[in-house]
Amino acid sequence: MTAGGQREITSLLAGVERRVLQRLAARVPRSIRSNHLTVLGTIAAAGAGTAYALTNYSPRWLWVASLMLVGNWLGDSLDGTLARARGTQRPKYGYYLDHVVDAFSTTVIGLGIGLSPYVDLGIALGLVVVYLALSINVYLESTVFGVFKISYGRIGPTEVRLLLIALNTTLALAALWEVKGPWPIALVANWTLAILLAGMVALFVGRFAKNLYRLARLEPQRFKWWEQD
Numbered sequence: 576m577t578a579g580g581q582r583e584i585t586s587l588l589a590g591v592e593r594r595v596l597q598r599l600a601a602r603v604p605r606s607i608r609s610n611h612l613t614v615l616g617t618i619a620a621a622g623a624g625t626a627y628a629l630t631n632y633s634p635r636w637l638w639v640a641s642l643m644l645v646g647n648w649l650g651d652s653l654d655g656t657l658a659r660a661r662g663t664q665r666p667k668y669g670y671y672l673d674h675v676v677d678a679f680s681t682t683v684i685g686l687g688i689g690l691s692p693y694v695d696l697g698i699a700l701g702l703v704v705v706y707l708a709l710s711i712n713v714y715l716e717s718t719v720f721g722v723f724k725i726s727y728g729r730i731g732p733t734e735v736r737l738l739l740i741a742l743n744t745t746l747a748l749a750a751l752w753e754v755k756g757p758w759p760i761a762l763v764a765n766w767t768l769a770i771l772l773a774g775m776v777a778l779f780v781g782r783f784a785k786n787l788y789r790l791a792r793l794e795p796q797r798f799k800w801w802e803q804d
Contacts, residue, residue: 627640637743695765
């Protein structure tokens with residue numbers, strides 16, 4: 576259970592990730608606490624954003640970005656598992672901290688990607704804003720309706736990190752081997768992310784409208800304000 580409702584993990588790799596994290600948590604030295612891992616995730620997120628920005632000077636920084644994304648995953652995901660394994664879970668304080676750290680990580684990584692030569696800054700910031708809006712919506716749904724979903728559909732933060740690492744590897748190897756495609760990398764990346772951004776906006780609007788409908792059925796008297804004189 577988490578603050579606000581029942582924890583429901585819907586992402587594609589949720590089961591595998593849970594087992595891996597439980598095994599890692601069992602091997603973490605007792606001197607390392609959950610808060611230490613949270614700090615690790617925050618620092619790694621800042622490192623990933625910085626590495627993406629530095630790809631303007633060399634694509635080799637993509638390898639550093641991938642390494643930092645792994646560190647961000649460890650810090651962001653293992654802290655809660657470690658707390659539960661040791662019976663020291665912080666339901667309210669940890670839940671709040673996770674959301675703050677997630678917002679910070681998303682912002683700095685997205686900003687770094689926008690400052691790279693591959694993605695337009697406006698599109699990157701748009702993705703950050705919509706992603707944060709979806710995250711806030713998840714929190715509100717858990718508070719109001721009592722169900723906490725980690726992801727929309729089958730894609731969660733872990734899947735996004737793995738996708739970024741795969742793209743980093745592809746771009747780094749293409750630069751190393753001087754592989755040229757039929758279209759500029761930046762053009763393909765921006766069009767792909769623009770389509771993704773449009774889909775995320777549509778998802779948010781649809782989810783928001785659905786929640787308003789659910790609220791109207793739960794509290795119909797509060798949705799009749801327009802009928803009052």
